[in-house]
Amino acid sequence: xxxxxxxxxxxxxxxxxxxxxxxxxxxxxxxxxxxxxxxxxxxxxxxxxxxxx
Amino acid sequence: xxxxxxxxxxxxxxxxxxxxxxxxxxxxxxxxxxxxxxxxxxxxxxxxxxxxxxxxxxxxxxxxxxxxxxxxxxxxxxxxxxxxxxxxxxxxxxxxxxxxxxxxxxxxxxxxxxxxxxxxxxxxxxxxxxxxxxxxxxxxxxxxxxxxxxxxxxxxxxxxxxxxxxxxxxxxxxxxxxxxxxxxxxxxxxxxxxxxxxxxxxxxxxxxxxxxxxxxxxxxxxxxxxxxxxxxxxxxxxxxxxxxxxxxxxxxxxxxxxxxxxxxxxxxxxxxxxxxxxxxxxxxxxxxxxxxxxxxxxxxxxxxxxxxxxxxxxxxxxxxxxxxxxxxxxxxxxxxxxxxxxxxxxxxxxxxxxxxxxxxxxxxxxxxxxxxxxxxxxxxxxxxxxxxxxxxxxxxxxxxxxxxxxxxxxxxxxxxxxxxxxxxx
Numbered sequence: 001x002x003x004x005x006x007x008x009x010x011x012x013x014x015x016x017x018x019x020x021x022x023x024x025x026x027x028x029x030x031x032x033x034x035x036x037x038x039x040x041x042x043x044x045x046x047x048x049x050x051x052x053x
Numbered sequence: 054x055x056x057x058x059x060x061x062x063x064x065x066x067x068x069x070x071x072x073x074x075x076x077x078x079x080x081x082x083x084x085x086x087x088x089x090x091x092x093x094x095x096x097x098x099x100x101x102x103x104x105x106x107x108x109x110x111x112x113x114x115x116x117x118x119x120x121x122x123x124x125x126x127x128x129x130x131x132x133x134x135x136x137x138x139x140x141x142x143x144x145x146x147x148x149x150x151x152x153x154x155x156x157x158x159x160x161x162x163x164x165x166x167x168x169x170x171x172x173x174x175x176x177x178x179x180x181x182x183x184x185x186x187x188x189x190x191x192x193x194x195x196x197x198x199x200x201x202x203x204x205x206x207x208x209x210x211x212x213x214x215x216x217x218x219x220x221x222x223x224x225x226x227x228x229x230x231x232x233x234x235x236x237x238x239x240x241x242x243x244x245x246x247x248x249x250x251x252x253x254x255x256x257x258x259x260x261x262x263x264x265x266x267x268x269x270x271x272x273x274x275x276x277x278x279x280x281x282x283x284x285x286x287x288x289x290x291x292x293x294x295x296x297x298x299x300x301x302x303x304x305x306x307x308x309x310x311x312x313x314x315x316x317x318x319x320x321x322x323x324x325x326x327x328x329x330x331x332x333x334x335x336x337x338x339x340x341x342x343x344x345x346x347x348x349x350x351x352x353x354x355x356x357x358x359x360x361x362x363x364x365x366x367x368x369x370x371x372x373x374x375x376x377x378x379x380x381x382x383x384x385x386x387x388x389x390x391x392x393x394x395x396x397x398x399x400x401x402x403x404x405x406x407x408x409x410x411x412x413x414x415x416x417x418x419x420x421x422x423x424x425x426x427x428x429x430x431x432x433x434x435x436x437x438x439x440x441x442x443x444x445x446x447x448x449x450x451x452x453x454x455x456x457x458x459x460x461x462x463x464x465x466x467x468x469x470x471x472x473x474x475x476x477x478x
Contacts, residue, residue: 009422026395
């Protein structure tokens with residue numbers, strides 16, 4: 001998944017990620033554990049997560 | 054009569070519960086798959102973290118939110134915190150906690166002042182209840198009264214914790230309204246089950262009275278008929294209503310109204326919205342085997358570099374963490390100019406926690422920051438533009454339309470109460 005500039009770092013995505021693949025410090029960052037399942041995208045309150053092109 | 058509520062945050066659900074109880078046909082539309090907005094629980098590694106708020110009701114079981122919940126029959130147990138403490142260096146004049154500290158009671162703040170200033174504070178506590186100061190920021194007013202930087206530090210910690218603002222950003226009128234509310238309603242409390250305990254109870258009330266909540270459903274537009282709010286657009290479907298309550302804040306609500314607000318007569322409203330500034334903050338969630346704060350209330354930390362205060366909700370509800378663990382959360386205000394340096398602000402917060410809890414073992418669970426479109430408050434406390442809009446039948450509730458003197462969710466409850474009074478009489 002790709003995180004865009006809307007991200008505020010609220011960490012909501014990290015709590016719904018089933019793979020523990022999101023680290024948050026000011027902004028969310030996707031780690032190598034990400035499988036592009038797209039669940040995080042649904043839970044982002046600021047539309048900051050996109051499916052990679 | 055049909056009411057549409059846009060957004061299932063606390064303000065939206067309070068409104069939905071009240072209106073459905075009053076006999077309205079209520080539909081709540083929420084874009085996310087979950088309800089509660091910034092006032093619900095996030096399950097993280099078995100801990101009930103929060104999506105925003107701190108599992109705290111600033112005025113506990115007798116405050117505006119608790120009263121509202123009680124009136125609509127929402128079943129929530131709220132436990133009053135036993136104390137609020139303030140961590141100060143062992144000796145006055147030492148700038149930080151590095152050489153040791155002691156905790157004093159919140160109400161004993163004036164014991165750190167000179168004898169003369171203590172008398173002045175005692176006098177002000179009485180005199181300002183009748184003659185409230187106005188026209189200054191809190192900080193400017195304090196400096197005209199007492200020349201002691203401790204008071205400014207104390208005010209900054211309180212404003213940072215309670216409002217995510219610095220004392221030079223808070224109108225003195227708002228603080229005195231808050232102080233009055235502290236006399237009126239008492240200090241903070243923790244809802245059993247955390248924020249979600251409140252949200253679940255509200256959903257239960259809404260369901261009882263036949264209201265419906267649709268998650269994963271985004272409202273794209275608010276439309277008008279005869280100059281009045283008449284419904285919303287979802288996908289390509291039009292949903293009509295007699296009344297619309299938006300939980301999105303004034304700015305995002307105005308965006309949904311598009312050209313309906315473009316006329317000359319609305320320019321004053323739109324100009325006012327441009328001046329609104331959301332408040333920013335950082336929450337650091339800690340897990341520990343041993344208590345870090347050690348009591349059910351808030352620990353204010355005015356001598357930390359960034360952290361304003363900390364609470365340990367497992368002191369009230371151990372169910373918010375796995376068995377034997379504590380959940381401790383710190384809050385720090387972020388100045389507008391530092392929103393672009395969040396990582397550096399977080400580092401300062403983490404350093405503070407090491408100084409505040411020397412020798413204690415804890416794990417940093419999650420660091421959460423809030424600003425701009427997902428802020429601490431959509432309208433900084435003291436600047437809320439009320440609950441009405443220029444469009445009849447369209448109201449705004451939530452942290453972008455708090456009532457005066459209402460800290461965080463208490464402000465949300467006061468705003469909803471005022472809105473319901475306008476609608477229901």
